[in-house]
Amino acid sequence: MAGRKVLIVYAHQEPKSLNGSLKTVAVEELSKQGCTVTVSDLYAMQFEPRATRNDIVDCLHNSDEFNYGLETWEAYKRGGLSDDLIEEQKKVQEADLLIFQFPLYWFSMPAIMKGWMDRVLVQGFAHEFPNCYDSGLLKNKLALFSFTTGGSKEMYAKGGINGDIRYLLWPMQHGIMHFCGVKVLEPHICFAPEYVSEEKRKEMLLAWAQRLKTLWKEEPINCSPEWYFK
Numbered sequence: 001m002a003g004r005k006v007l008i009v010y011a012h013q014e015p016k017s018l019n020g021s022l023k024t025v026a027v028e029e030l031s032k033q034g035c036t037v038t039v040s041d042l043y044a045m046q047f048e049p050r051a052t053r054n055d056i057v058d059c060l061h062n063s064d065e066f067n068y069g070l071e072t073w074e075a076y077k078r079g080g081l082s083d084d085l086i087e088e089q090k091k092v093q094e095a096d097l098l099i100f101q102f103p104l105y106w107f108s109m110p111a112i113m114k115g116w117m118d119r120v121l122v123q124g125f126a127h128e129f130p131n132c133y134d135s136g137l138l139k140n141k142l143a144l145f146s147f148t149t150g151g152s153k154e155m156y157a158k159g160g161i162n163g164d165i166r167y168l169l170w171p172m173q174h175g176i177m178h179f180c181g182v183k184v185l186e187p188h189i190c191f192a193p194e195y196v197s198e199e200k201r202k203e204m205l206l207a208w209a210q211r212l213k214t215l216w217k218e219e220p221i222n223c224s225p226e227w228y229f230k
Helices: 018-032 068-078 083-094 111-120 165-180 198-213 225-229
Strands: 005-010 036-041 097-103 142-148 188-190
Touching: 005 018, 005 083, 018 036, 018 097, 018 142, 018 198, 036 083, 083 111, 142 165, 165 225, 188 198
Parallel strands: 005 036, 005 097, 097 142, 142 188
Antiparallel strands: none
16 A cells, blocks of 8 residues: 555575575565555664663663663653664554564564563553553554464364464564554464475475465454464
8 A cells, every 4th residue: 555654674684594595575465555664674783682781871760770661761752762672663663564573483473572571661661551552552453473484384283283273363463563552463474494395495485485475454353362372
């Protein structure tokens, strides 16, 4: 949709990987639609994943006992966060859609992306109790988790050895995105790309491109425990 803005938060070390190709397909297809697409390539940016005192550039609210959540909340209110956080928050604020592109690591996102969540989505910017979940501060945005797995689709089925893939999405989609008010689209999952043929990997890229063509017509998932654990 022309005029829409998209932020892709991308976490993979290798541009030639399937994740790299999925990111490129998204940039190309969404740009063709007239969207403005911004990419935060976390490894290329050497993004700092650690939440530390360095995230506050001026005086601490309480210099006797450091509390990261409280200090970043206070710093956000007075414009005292570090430049890298302000830059990422600006990208988030401007975006209509957030796409997170990554390989699944230990049933979760890579540490560098989790660090992005920890540092960027601070209280006051993304949430501020009681303004969370449906009243979260990012409530007019959409998010989509696009990722690859090491295990097969059968391994991530409800009766599979890894359990239903939806169980793993609960902390990411519900505990982070929905908590901040973001509506979540159905995830896009490429199962075990390292163990399939080159032809099959091309089909994965084509399927992603096809989905992106009608993405703006999709309805968000039902953000409730039932979607994940039914």
